[in-house]
Amino acid sequence: MNVVAPYLLTALVRRPARLIYLSSGMHHGGRPDVRGRDWAGRRATASYWDSKLFVTALTFAVARLWPGVSVNAVGPGWVPTKMGGPGAPDDLREGHRTQDWLATSDDPRARTAGGYWYHEQSREPRAAARDERFQDELLSELASFTGTRLA
Template identity: 90%
Template sequence: MARIFITGSADGLGRLAAQTLLDDGHQVVLHARNHARLTAVSALIDRGAEAVTGDLSDPGPTRGVAEQVNALGPVDAVIHNAGVYTGARILPVNVVALYLLTALIRRPARLVYLSSGMHHGGRADVRGGDWAGLRATASYSDSKLFVTALAFAVARLWPGVSVNAVDPGWVPTKMGGPGAPDDLREGHRTQEWLATSDDPRARTTGGYWYHQQPREPHAAARDERFQDELVSELAAFTGTRLA
């Protein structure tokens, strides 16, 4: 039995992963933007899931989320699922919050970052990004390229942790829309597998996965100089360095 923290687990793939992990006997720590959003997962809380709250578009509440998780005790894995598709909050929610939570939550054995096949269309340029989200300076594709590069940077810097990025596919969630062609169950299976499985493949690090199969990411995500530029930018903006 593992203990897993899942960001953005009030709906969509995060909630589905939480439900499946609970069904499999694992302990789950849920996350919602605010207390009102917890009503959507009351059934999971009634089954024993714990919950934390905080708006990941703001570094202050994001730090609060990390503090809440640490106060509940160590977790074995974190699934960084939360994300937004449009608007000025793309960089704060999709990238800055992941970086801060990675740096501040007591280090788990496994980290899983939700990327997207759209990261292949991202721009490998961190200059001029408005990390505070006061204006829109990056696309969803850009943010997911940053997420993928961040995952590989953490895998390189923390060799004792299993760190992987996942493309869940284009699935019929609120973000993906009802006409999305991919399999909804496959959209969260890989995250669960990477977070809990004893399969030797699931215990590797530095991978980019689609439906439990390795895929080749954007070449820039593997570029250590780009990774270091991204981590440096995020450290400077947040005032927090990766240990």
């Protein structure tokens, strides 16, 4: 499941000044339900959409729990990669620029926390990603699965 590694790396790292999570606009189609998920990925219990909703919710949970850290999610767009396919409509060069900008820019917008970004523009995420109860359920499930709590 796409959220386990970002969760575990976040839980184990010393708090940085900035964190950027790779999400997708497809998170809007995800189901905000953590029950019965196979976090090990041995069987399909969640869709790609679900996993990207989980990553986006993780972003907002970390932003809430770690004040002073610039924590944001990025949807790079549908870019022509092996996964996206040759007909993807977004520009591959644009796919990484927002991450670079959030990681290095002194622009005050890039220094914020709790945002969802697409091509250096703030976008509204699915409301479920901002639901603190859903975030806490997700963190609890991931802590239980990994044996590591987010400090």
